Amino acid sequence: MNNRIADMKCLAAAVALLSLTTSPVVAKPAEIEVTAFHTPQTVARLSGAAVIVESAPGTDPASLEQAVWRDAVARELLAAGFGTATPGAANAIAQVEVDRETVRREGARGPFSVGVGGSTGSYGGGVGLGLGLNLGGGPKELVLTRLSVRIRDRITGEALWEGRAESRENAKAKEAAPALAAPRMARALFAGFPGKSGATIKVK
Known part of the structure; x- marks a missing residue:
């Protein structure tokens, strides 16, 4: 009897653990990697410049x-x-280019398993449980x-x-849609403008 009670407790614990591991998880927006290139001389020429925004050649x-991304920039x-x-009449032209690609990533099998087994009673009655989760x-x-x-420079x-700015967003996340991705990535790109030349930073 004691063995059967212990088995049932293990079963209840395993079911509770299963409900926790399978509950939906709200994914956070992916980090954005930002890299900039410039020189002190070129940045000085941009001070107070009037800029127009165009699509890149x-x-x-x-x-x-494309208009969504240009407006965000x-x-x-x-x-x-x-x-x-x-x-x-502008001093400079900002050329905007966007590359988007959807890729498929294979999920790895998680190292989680639960096993419960036992045999009780004079007639060999038993309780068993085996769970495997991916x-x-x-x-x-x-x-x-x-x-x-x-x-x-508009003239030269x-x-x-x-x-x-680069991001890897879950295709099902709302942040993957251009309407949300464009302002978020443009904001990350120009945060702290002009930035440290050649350095890559991560922006949440």
Whole structure:
């Protein structure tokens, strides 16, 4: 009898553990890696500059999604202290390029298992339990996004500042949608502008 009670307690504990491990987990937004390149001389030329925002060469300027990213970059440039002007009167041009790709990542099997076994009573009655959980969650889709911005002198075409922001977001996360990804990544890219040249930082 004591063995049977012990087995039932183990069974109850295993079921409780199973309910905890299978409860939904709210994923946090992925970190954004930001890298910038510039020189003291080029940054000095950007001080107080009026900048216009365009799609980078090779991208479709008529794309509605591209417009979302351009608008996000324009807002952050204003917040960083840049001015605006008509194309012919601007000091610099910010060229925006976005690369997005969805990849499939295979989930790894988690090292979790529960086993309970026993035999009690004169007639060999028994209680047994075996559980195996795959905590990897199976294959997952990730959206890989890179936002690149290059600020050029409008007259000479010389690159004055370059930066990129990269993220790996769960495809099911709301932050993967362009409407949320664009302002979030643009904000990370221009946080602390101009940044330390060549250094890669992570922004939550």
